[in-house]
Amino acid sequence: MPVPGFQDMTLPMLKLAADGTTWSLADARARLAIGFQLSTEEQEELLPSGKQSRYANRVAWAKVYLERAGLIASPARGKFAITQRGREVLQHPPESITIEFLGQYPEFQEFRSRSTNQAQEKQQQPDSVQSPEEALESAYLTIRQNLASEILARVKSCSPRFFENLVVELLLQMGYGKAGGNGERVGQSGDEGIDGIISEDRLGLEMVYLQAKRWEGTVGRPEIQKFVGALHGKRARKGVFITTGSFSAEAVSYVQHIDPRIALIDGAQLADFMIDVGVGVSSSRTLELKHIDSDFFEEQDA
Template sequence: MTIPTYKDCMFPFLDHLKDGRERPIRELGEVLAGHFALTPAERAELLPSGQTGVFVNRVGWARTYLKKAALIESPRRGVFRITQRGLSVLAEGVQSLDSKYLARFPEFQEFQRASQPQDGPTPSSLTGSGTEAEATPEEAIENAYLGIRQQLAQELLAKILSCSPTFFEYLVVELLVKMGYGGSRKDAGERIGQSGDGGIDGIIKEDRLGLDTIFIQAKRWQGSVGRPEIQKFVGALQGQRARKGVFITTSTYTADATSYAGQIDTKVVLIDGQKLASLMIDFDVGVSVAASYTVKRIDSDYFEEA
């Protein structure tokens, strides 16, 4: 099954506490994962930032909503138990919980008021719907960031295709230097912007000392790059007695090309247009920061009294 939303997690979270015992959040997470029969892959899935698990994040927000509605309480850090109000809710025979139900409690109403921005649109108007959002706040932020990043990647590729082949070759070396190859930009690349030698557009040092070299093929293609082009590049590498190469294109690779590159002894890394744009964004090549937002959370250690 798919990973449950934070709303789906609220009722089983509360129901597991109905015996009145105190339970740590880690145990509750394990119980919910079993309740929803999540696979190891689903439990390990991360938010786009790679910092937090999707399921852990949703369980965390289920806990927050239940606590804000005073259905559960935390007698000490990381440990939770049901309140008398929570027991009363279960006694009603409800089978699910959501914000609409929790809004009957004044504590949750206050939480909702405090969560709304003082000016500007409400969350429901941002989604174009009056229904409760399925995503947690972190997921909404990260999904919006991914959308902006994907649009930027498309714009980068379009810009690259409008530039000259020589500029593209220089761009590739600039990116590899930013990634830590070749030392300084001045001595990083050789034969860039020239006619190439047997299908090689450039050479870059693998490290600052130049203990090894990486040969580069940089091509602005519109269609998919097939196996024959990779074979030509590998042949050029062998002619130079080279062991490592990077083939970079603005388009994509055929499955046959990718399979071939993975089977040969020569180490050839294939970078397609999407990967190229992603690396350019990550290493600030051809892009600049338009705005920066920092998401903060409570530092629980700060409030620990000796």
């Protein structure tokens, strides 16, 4: 089953705490996973950032919301226990504890007013499933995907010469040539399929040869074989084939079993690399997420 939304976890979490003991988030995650019948794979599914599991993130946000409403307290980092208000709620428990339900408590209203206005929160959480952090990551991914599509469209509209210069600049920004080397565009009539060269060191002992193809369709094995022939003519050991299109399965399989070594970069990867290293894009705004530094607030014994 899919991982339940964080609002679906609030009531089961409060019921766990009803035993009067102090629970750790780790123990709560284990017990809730059993109740929701989640598989190991479902529990380990990562957020788009790849830094935390979706399940752990939603459990943590369920704790935050219950705590902000005063239904549980946090006696130590990663711990929680039920409060008197929480016990009163469980005397006549609702079908679920939602954001709307928690809105009856002044402390929770103040928390929401400090973090975001209600209209924004509803826009970020249209299905009441995502945690605030997930909503932010989803919005970021949407913006990035739109940017990648726009980048690729721009690249396809550029001249072959501009594209060849672009791929040389991209490889340099990715770190090739940093050891005193450089790069240059060489694409011209009679270039034998070589559009650029990156020198990885000052003496030019390690060279990377580039081919750049502005294609709408799929690059097949025959095109890669021609590039391999050009590399053999240069006695080259490394090559990068970049296209605005895609590569066939045969082309991908072919480069895995040959010498020289060849890296294939398709249109989607090209746009992602340009965003990651800042080629053809600029930052409009930076959002920095911060978490509490628990060590700072730990008081030392006199």
